[in-house]
Amino acid sequence: MEWETVIGLEIHTQLATQSKIFSGASTAYGAEPNTQSCAVDLGLPGVLPVLNEEAVRMAVIFGMAIEAHIAPYSVFARKNYFYPDLPKGYQISQMDHPIVGQGHLDIEVEGVTKRIGITRAHLEEDAGKSLHESFHGLTGIDLNRAGTPLLEIVSEPDMRSAKEAVAYMRKLHELVRYLGICDGNMQEGSFRCDANVSVRPKGQQAFGTRAEIKNINSFKFVEKAINHEIERQIELIENGGKVVQETRLYDSVKDETRSMRSKEEANDYRYFPDPDLLPVLIDKAFKAQIKAHLPELPQAKKLRFKTDYLLDEESATILTTSRPLADYFEATLKASKSEPKLCANWITGDLSAALNKAGFEITDSPISYERLAGLLTRISDNTISGKIAKQVFEILWQSTATADEIIAEKGLKQITDTGAIEIIIDKIIADNQDQVEQYRSGKDKVFAFFVGQVMKEMKGKANPAEVNKLLKTKLQG
Amino acid sequence: MHTKSLTELAQGLRSGEFSSVELTQHFLKRIKQYHDLNTYITVTEEIALQNAIAADARLASGQGAALTGIPMAQKDIFCTLDIKTSCGSKMLDNFIAPYNATVVEKFNQAGAVLLGKLNMDEFAMGSSNETSYYGAVKNPWNINTVPGGSSGGSGAAVASRLASCATGTDTGGSIRQPAAHCGITGLKPTYGRVSRYGMIAYASSLDQGGPMARSAEDAAILLQTMAGFDPKDSTSVDLSVPNYSAGLNNSLAGLKIGLPKEFFSNDLNSDMAAKLETAINEYRKLGAEIIEISMPNLRLAIPAYYVIAPAECSANLSRFDGVRFGYRCKNPVDLTDLYTRSRGEGFGKEVKRRILMGTYALSTGYYDAYYVKAQKIRRLISDDFKNALTEVDVIMGPVTPTPAFGIGEKIADPIEMYLSDIYTIAINLAGLPALSIPAGFINDLPVGLQIIGNYFTEDRLLNIAHQYQQVTDWHQHTPKGFE
Numbered sequence: 001m002e003w004e005t006v007i008g009l010e011i012h013t014q015l016a017t018q019s020k021i022f023s024g025a026s027t028a029y030g031a032e033p034n035t036q037s038c039a040v041d042l043g044l045p046g047v048l049p050v051l052n053e054e055a056v057r058m059a060v061i062f063g064m065a066i067e068a069h070i071a072p073y074s075v076f077a078r079k080n081y082f083y084p085d086l087p088k089g090y091q092i093s094q095m096d097h098p099i100v101g102q103g104h105l106d107i108e109v110e111g112v113t114k115r116i117g118i119t120r121a122h123l124e125e126d127a128g129k130s131l132h133e134s135f136h137g138l139t140g141i142d143l144n145r146a147g148t149p150l151l152e153i154v155s156e157p158d159m160r161s162a163k164e165a166v167a168y169m170r171k172l173h174e175l176v177r178y179l180g181i182c183d184g185n186m187q188e189g190s191f192r193c194d195a196n197v198s199v200r201p202k203g204q205q206a207f208g209t210r211a212e213i214k215n216i217n218s219f220k221f222v223e224k225a226i227n228h229e230i231e232r233q234i235e236l237i238e239n240g241g242k243v244v245q246e247t248r249l250y251d252s253v254k255d256e257t258r259s260m261r262s263k264e265e266a267n268d269y270r271y272f273p274d275p276d277l278l279p280v281l282i283d284k285a286f287k288a289q290i291k292a293h294l295p296e297l298p299q300a301k302k303l304r305f306k307t308d309y310l311l312d313e314e315s316a317t318i319l320t321t322s323r324p325l326a327d328y329f330e331a332t333l334k335a336s337k338s339e340p341k342l343c344a345n346w347i348t349g350d351l352s353a354a355l356n357k358a359g360f361e362i363t364d365s366p367i368s369y370e371r372l373a374g375l376l377t378r379i380s381d382n383t384i385s386g387k388i389a390k391q392v393f394e395i396l397w398q399s400t401a402t403a404d405e406i407i408a409e410k411g412l413k414q415i416t417d418t419g420a421i422e423i424i425i426d427k428i429i430a431d432n433q434d435q436v437e438q439y440r441s442g443k444d445k446v447f448a449f450f451v452g453q454v455m456k457e458m459k460g461k462a463n464p465a466e467v468n469k470l471l472k473t474k475l476q477g
Numbered sequence: 478m479h480t481k482s483l484t485e486l487a488q489g490l491r492s493g494e495f496s497s498v499e500l501t502q503h504f505l506k507r508i509k510q511y512h513d514l515n516t517y518i519t520v521t522e523e524i525a526l527q528n529a530i531a532a533d534a535r536l537a538s539g540q541g542a543a544l545t546g547i548p549m550a551q552k553d554i555f556c557t558l559d560i561k562t563s564c565g566s567k568m569l570d571n572f573i574a575p576y577n578a579t580v581v582e583k584f585n586q587a588g589a590v591l592l593g594k595l596n597m598d599e600f601a602m603g604s605s606n607e608t609s610y611y612g613a614v615k616n617p618w619n620i621n622t623v624p625g626g627s628s629g630g631s632g633a634a635v636a637s638r639l640a641s642c643a644t645g646t647d648t649g650g651s652i653r654q655p656a657a658h659c660g661i662t663g664l665k666p667t668y669g670r671v672s673r674y675g676m677i678a679y680a681s682s683l684d685q686g687g688p689m690a691r692s693a694e695d696a697a698i699l700l701q702t703m704a705g706f707d708p709k710d711s712t713s714v715d716l717s718v719p720n721y722s723a724g725l726n727n728s729l730a731g732l733k734i735g736l737p738k739e740f741f742s743n744d745l746n747s748d749m750a751a752k753l754e755t756a757i758n759e760y761r762k763l764g765a766e767i768i769e770i771s772m773p774n775l776r777l778a779i780p781a782y783y784v785i786a787p788a789e790c791s792a793n794l795s796r797f798d799g800v801r802f803g804y805r806c807k808n809p810v811d812l813t814d815l816y817t818r819s820r821g822e823g824f825g826k827e828v829k830r831r832i833l834m835g836t837y838a839l840s841t842g843y844y845d846a847y848y849v850k851a852q853k854i855r856r857l858i859s860d861d862f863k864n865a866l867t868e869v870d871v872i873m874g875p876v877t878p879t880p881a882f883g884i885g886e887k888i889a890d891p892i893e894m895y896l897s898d899i900y901t902i903a904i905n906l907a908g909l910p911a912l913s914i915p916a917g918f919i920n921d922l923p924v925g926l927q928i929i930g931n932y933f934t935e936d937r938l939l940n941i942a943h944q945y946q947q948v949t950d951w952h953q954h955t956p957k958g959f960e
Contacts, residue, residue, distance in 0.1 A: 042801060043796040044556075044575070046556045046578060046674065048674050048709060048710050048711065048712075080795060088796045089792070089796050089798060270836065272789075272839055275681035275789055276712065277711050277712075278711055
């Protein structure tokens with residue numbers, strides 16, 4: 001039988017606010033345990049939550065970016081369950097009235113564009129962390145993360161393969177970073193994914209029973225976990241078994257999922273509106289103000305790069321995957337007197353390769369956009385050749401000098417003086433009569449030998465176009 | 478000294494008749510002397526004297542406020558920095574808050590002297606003060622009767638002059654009912670008028686702190702200190718605070734008083750009805766017009782309240798889990814054991830009953846039938862009040878069905894106990910302000926008159942109460958043996 005996979009993702013995005021969603025404590029990562037949790041985060045008796053407006057603003061920015069309905073009225077609810085790292089015994093979340101309603105995100109898989117529906121996105125607070133290691137059989141509780149704002153983004157069950165799921169996740173990851181609402185750091189848990197996976201016979205309308213795979217925190221693991229789960233479910237059904245609705249945990253070491261709890265064992269969260277918080281009312285003015293400051297989205301930027309700068313699909317895609325990279329490109333272009341294509345090639349080529357090798361992000365680049373622009377200007381005005389430019393680039397990477405300083409100091413200026421080039425050409429022709437004969441008898445390949453000899457003699461500084469032109473004339477005699 | 482009003486005490490402090498230290502020592506002595514009433518959970522003698530010394534210095538420099546140097550006490554539901562805040566529970570017997578409730582902070586800034594923390598029903602759940610882990614409080618008017626609850630310690634302490642005044646909190650009648658049983662004046666302000674920050678939550682959408690004092694005049698001074706917007710409490714209302722003392726002497730001519738027929742049905746004890754009638758007659762004499770009104774949904778208040786309040790409490794009390802603070806059971810074997818025994822041993826019977834009721838009401842399959850329905854009833858009750866208050870300025874009625882009942886009389890019958898609040902609960906559901914003032918005695922036990930006003934009309938309520946207290950002296954009676 002042929003099977004079809006149905007996947008929906010729930011992604012927890014940690015919002016990049018300075019302070020927590022309901023308290024003034026810092027959200028910075030990596031502090032000593034329990035040093036960033038105030039009385040409110042600890043759930044001490046008598047304390048009350050106060051909503052961080054910045055978190056609301058970020059949720060609305062996201063909603064606008066996915067063209068979603070922004071709820072004029074949304075409500076915080078208490079999700080009740082006991083766990084040691086959940087200080088109040090309930091999590092403040094949203095249930096019946098989420099802040100962001102139906103929206104969508106377009107993904108591309110193997111050149112085909114597909115629209116993935118987003119059911120909703122709601123605001124909630126994160127829990128703390130239980131630390132099971134190094135407490136001699138006891139559990140340590142770190143509440144630094146408790147109260148960190150999360151935006152839970154729930155997709156429709158619109159994905160049909162692990163590849164689509166990963167493409168959606170990547171697209172979303174790119175978007176939230178673009179919008180500046182999430183740092184996207186997956187190691188630190190800023191972007192976490194739960195996947196709902198089911199299979200059904202191809203052509204069947206009704207969904208199969210789904211399993212939810214919890215907390216898969218890398219793109220690689222999402223793909224592996226989903227593929228593993230698909231195989232498990234198909235094998236189960238084909239052997240006469242039935243998929244049960246349950247929550248499963250992905251074990252990246254063993255590359256398998258295993259059952260955490262069944263539907264029957266699931267908590268009854270007893271949601272009800274939180275009486276400590278008023279409903280969130282979002283008016284037109286608030287939305288208009290956010291809309292006015294909404295950054296250009298990746299899709300729009302890519303299109304603009306293609307039409308305004310005449311970049312090809314590949315370069316435009318690479319340059320717009322992150323906002324800092326796109327900004328770097330545009331800043332470099334503006335500061336240099338070069339063609340967009342040349343600029344794009346250098347950034348996606350040599351610079352990206354060097355950054356990758358060093359493990360740097362564009363924001364860590366040792367070559368500022370001004371210094372790269374200086375290099376590009378000198379390539380464009382023929383001061384140096386592309387080949388020499390690579391040498392200059394190496395020095396730019398290692399020093400703080402400008403391209404002009406490097407060119408001057410190392411004497412790398414390209415020779416365009418035809419007189420100087422002619423003298424060299426004449427000498428080479430005189431010294432290599434055999435090759436001249438070969439060329440003249442129709443062996444065109446020998447031409448490259450002459451170019452090489454001239455360049456070698458001139459230490460690569462001769463203008464290649466000029467060399468070609470003069471050589472041709474002289475060799476033809 | 479202990480018989481003086483807050484205004485008289487403030488004058489005495491300024492004229493040099495007595496110092497705050499002397500006044501404080503006097504109250505501390507009385508607290509020791511009448512220890513058997515069990516009004517205080519914690520007496521903060523050292524802090525009180527430090528406060529008094531600071532207050533005397535402040536008064537000497539002419540910087541004093543209305544409450545500077547005046548010894549008062551806080552219900553033990555308000556968190557106090559470095560002082561035990563038990564909320565009347567074994568669960569918090571070891572809890573010392575690292576912060577002050579906003580209300581406490583305001584009293585501190587006013588320079589008031591903190592005598593201690595007052596006894597109360599456990600987590601404010603009770604109408605008799607018998608659910609306290611620290612034992613029942615005795616009513617000074619008759620030590621075999623209850624002072625009411627949950628602010629029973631506050632009611633009894635003010636009535637017996639073990640504090641010049643006190644704070645209370647009111648979720649379903651917990652200020653007004655003990656005020657009525659103890660013969661004092663208690664005001665539950667409009668929901669949102671007084672900050673709830675640092676006030677341990679029972680039912681968040683109903684809880685409201687307020688003053689418990691000997692007279693409306695004193696209550697006005699207290700409310701002046703307590704009221705106001707607090708950015709730490711999202712449900713507090715950002716509205717300017719009027720001068721509550723300024724309008725106390727306004728005339729009541731033309732005041733329209735509504736009497737809901739549902740409050741004066743045959744269910745009301747005839748002695749109680751007679752006392753209320755006498756009180757209302759006084760208002761007639763003061764120029765008020767009496768109008769009979771009807772609020773058909775009032776009868777639904779108790780069932781709606783006993784869904785909403787337990788539902789909220791079931792979540793509010795989840796934080797008491799033995800993990801971070803409060804009571805923890807001995808030698809837990811695992812997490813479930815830690816939770817069940819800490820909560821099972823730390824909470825009293827009534828608290829557990831309400832947590833169970835609330836958990837049930839919020840469960841899948843019951844939520845719509847209980848919680849959602851109760852919220853709809855709440856809306857209907859609010860509408861009843863809103864409609865009534867377009868016809869009349871205030872609504873009057875009983876505070877309690879009977880005067881104070883005997884200790885032990887109702888504690889075994891929760892339904893009977895819950896019905897003690899039948900006249901007060903609807904006001905919390907509507908979020909309206911209401912006060913209780915002494916209006917006579919039945920068998921030497923005080924009777925309260927309830928006055929309910931429109932949102933944020935505490936000034937008018939205090940004015941109406943004060944005018945009554947100018948022509949009657951019920952509020953000046955002192956229980957025998959406590960003169």
